[in-house]
Amino acid sequence: MQGYIVRRLFQGVVLLVIVTTIVFAVGRLTGNPVDLLLPEEASEEERQAMIEALGLDGPVLEQFVVFIKGAVQGDLGVSIRYRQPAVDVFFSRLPNTLLLMPAAMLLAVFMAIPLGILSALRRGRLTDKVSGTIAVLGIATPNFWLGILLIYIFSVQLGWLPSSRMGDWSHYVLPTITLGTFLVAGFMRLIRSSMLDVLDSEFVKLARIKGLSEMRVVWKHCLRNALIPVLTLWGVFMGGLVTGTIVTETVYAWPGVGRLTYEAVIFRDYPLLQAVVIMDAVLILAINLVVDILYAYVDPRIRFT
Amino acid sequence: MNGDIALEVRDLHTHFFLRRGVVKAVDGVSFSLHRGEVLGLVGESGCGKSVTALSLLRLLPNEAARTVQGQVLLDGEDLLVKSKRQMRQIRGRKISMILQDPQTSLNPLFTIGNQLSEVISKIGAERGGGVMQQAIEVLRKVKLSAPEQRVRQYPHELSGGMKQRVVGAIAMNRGPRVLIADEPTTALDVTIQLQYLNLLKELQENTDMAILFITHDFGVVARMCDRVAVMYAGRIVETGPVREVFNNPSHPYTQALIASVPKLKRPEARLHTIEGQPPVLTDLPKGCRFEARCPHAEARCRAAYPDSFTVGAEHAANCWRLDPA
Numbered sequence: 147m148q149g150y151i152v153r154r155l156f157q158g159v160v161l162l163v164i165v166t167t168i169v170f171a172v173g174r175l176t177g178n179p180v181d182l183l184l185p186e187e188a189s190e191e192e193r194q195a196m197i198e199a200l201g202l203d204g205p206v207l208e209q210f211v212v213f214i215k216g217a218v219q220g221d222l223g224v225s226i227r228y229r230q231p232a233v234d235v236f237f238s239r240l241p242n243t244l245l246l247m248p249a250a251m252l253l254a255v256f257m258a259i260p261l262g263i264l265s266a267l268r269r270g271r272l273t274d275k276v277s278g279t280i281a282v283l284g285i286a287t288p289n290f291w292l293g294i295l296l297i298y299i300f301s302v303q304l305g306w307l308p309s310s311r312m313g314d315w316s317h318y319v320l321p322t323i324t325l326g327t328f329l330v331a332g333f334m335r336l337i338r339s340s341m342l343d344v345l346d347s348e349f350v351k352l353a354r355i356k357g358l359s360e361m362r363v364v365w366k367h368c369l370r371n372a373l374i375p376v377l378t379l380w381g382v383f384m385g386g387l388v389t390g391t392i393v394t395e396t397v398y399a400w401p402g403v404g405r406l407t408y409e410a411v412i413f414r415d416y417p418l419l420q421a422v423v424i425m426d427a428v429l430i431l432a433i434n435l436v437v438d439i440l441y442a443y444v445d446p447r448i449r450f451t
Numbered sequence: 452m453n454g455d456i457a458l459e460v461r462d463l464h465t466h467f468f469l470r471r472g473v474v475k476a477v478d479g480v481s482f483s484l485h486r487g488e489v490l491g492l493v494g495e496s497g498c499g500k501s502v503t504a505l506s507l508l509r510l511l512p513n514e515a516a517r518t519v520q521g522q523v524l525l526d527g528e529d530l531l532v533k534s535k536r537q538m539r540q541i542r543g544r545k546i547s548m549i550l551q552d553p554q555t556s557l558n559p560l561f562t563i564g565n566q567l568s569e570v571i572s573k574i575g576a577e578r579g580g581g582v583m584q585q586a587i588e589v590l591r592k593v594k595l596s597a598p599e600q601r602v603r604q605y606p607h608e609l610s611g612g613m614k615q616r617v618v619g620a621i622a623m624n625r626g627p628r629v630l631i632a633d634e635p636t637t638a639l640d641v642t643i644q645l646q647y648l649n650l651l652k653e654l655q656e657n658t659d660m661a662i663l664f665i666t667h668d669f670g671v672v673a674r675m676c677d678r679v680a681v682m683y684a685g686r687i688v689e690t691g692p693v694r695e696v697f698n699n700p701s702h703p704y705t706q707a708l709i710a711s712v713p714k715l716k717r718p719e720a721r722l723h724t725i726e727g728q729p730p731v732l733t734d735l736p737k738g739c740r741f742e743a744r745c746p747h748a749e750a751r752c753r754a755a756y757p758d759s760f761t762v763g764a765e766h767a768a769n770c771w772r773l774d775p776a
Contacts, residue, residue: 346512348550348552348555348556349555349556349557349558351510351550351556352550352556352557352618352621353558353569354508354510354542355508355510355542355543355547355548355550356542356570356621357539357540357541357542357543357544358539358569359539362569366561367558370560371558371559371560444560445559445560446559446560446605446607447559447605447607
């Protein structure tokens with residue numbers, strides 16, 4: 147088990163190095179930020195001073211070495227807009243996102259598991275068809291549009307829920323739904339199909355031959371097996387969740403990391419953007435590590451290899 | 452009512468209602484199983500052996516499958532009219548089953564001990580020093596080596612033969628009246644097969660448990676069974692004591708089956724094969740179902756399904772050629 151975690155951690159570090167390299171390279175490919183940061187009438191001296199201040203002089207390889215050296219020590223440059231270390235800006239916003247993401251995940255778990263099971267057990271009947279249609283809509287609806295739609299209905303027309311910013315519990319409802327819908331829909335379909343596979347399996351037949359109750363057959367023998375493919379695809383969904391926060395937080399003016407990403411792009415705050423992307427990668431890797439450990443806990447065949 | 456009969460199946464019909472038609476997988480199967488008896492149910496793949504077995508337990512694979520007619524009398528009580536709840540009480544306790552493939556019969560995510568614990572009663576556990584202690588005892592009965600370790604292991608840590616012993620232990624622990632064994636040794640190595648058959652036989656001899664042994668292996672029938680029923684296209688075409696049927700096969704299908712078993716005495720001869728295919732189960736002929744492949748087919752074989760004719764003590768077959776009239 148320890149070996150397994152160490153191996154996963156090592157893989158995470160390798161991935162992080164790759165991500166950092168790509169982020170650095172892409173940052174150099176999008177043109178000189180100085181052009182955007184300074185007003186058009188800026189003099190050549192001002193430009194030169196800015197280039198030096200940002201460390202953009204010298205060969206690219208040297209810049210990369212400097213960047214990596216800093217990154218290893220937790221220094222991802224200074225945000226141009228906030229004039230603070232980019233990492234500090236990221237961490238000041240992170241808690242707000244860490245309130246929203248788990249809320250969406252919980253919504254997904256509590257909606258998708260029962261609905262997925264129910265769809266599988268009532269395959270082809272009305273419940274299955276209705277939930278299937280909702281799932282397709284949920285996957286197909288882009289969340290910026292869903293966000294605007296929800297605001298229009300529940301904030302503008304009905305006036306039931308606030309449309310933006312953080313506050314009491316009511317501020318969480320719309321962003322959570324917006325962020326969680328595709329998770330709910332995706333998980334639900336996944337659980338349904340893996341449930342159907344499991345229900346067909348021989349060990350479920352044996353469980354029934356034992357004379358176990360249907361509750362026990364479904365919740366003990368089927369669900370845990372059905373969740374394995376969900377865990378396998380968890381990483382993919384987490385990527386979607388992180389990018390989902392960019393849109394959702396922007397729509398709801400939620401002061402989290404997602405909105406910070408959006409702002410960094412809009413204001414061409416590229417040190418901040420680099421920092422956010424790298425930290426997002428760290429976040430996704432951390433979640434995946436937790437999931438991998440969970441995976442080993444659920445499936446003994448993984449634990450022992 | 453005959454007190455000696457553990458299970459009696461009368462005119463069982465299980466059909467699959469599909470879009471392309473009604474598949475009559477089991478179409479009028481009747482047989483009885485005496486206490487302590489081993490009845491072999493033989494026939495080729497797709498003839499309805501497994502569907503028959505699942506019909507008895509009322510565990511048909513999907514909603515398209517329904518038992519539309521018949522009676523399944525276990526100790527005189529019809530299982531087909533029991534409620535779902537009653538059926539759960541009967542499964543595992545009075546009638547149980549060993550599945551074909553031990554590799555997939557156990558849940559990969561739970562320990563052997565955990566899966567055994569589901570068939571150990573609370574009272575049994577209290578008397579036997581706890582559930583795990585009781586599980587170890589159960590494994591000892593099926594002669595699994597190092598049972599103390601096995602209960603803590605997961606299915607993937609055991610070999611196929613060991614797993615099948617666990618499945619056997621699960622199926623038989625509550626001392627069912629009837630055990631259905633659906634090709635329990637097909638997936639095992641040949642050397643392990645014999646051990647497993649001997650184990651089953653041994654465990655059965657200490658009880659009056661009846662076994663319905665589904666197989667397509669006549670060697671296994673000869674070793675295990677007292678009587679044999681030959682199934683073809685959803686119906687039983689011949690039944691009788693094993694020795695009787697082997698020495699005097701009366702239905703042309705049985706004759707052909709026995710002729711296609713390789714014989715050690717004549718290794719040079721080509722194996723006998725049965726020409727043609729069994730009939731499509733959605734479109735069954737009115738007459739004898741073997742007629743199209745039968746070397747002795749006559750006009751009346753096409754006209755009507757043959758009655759059952761007695762050919763010896765407890766030995767009967769459905770073939771017009773046996774008609775004394």
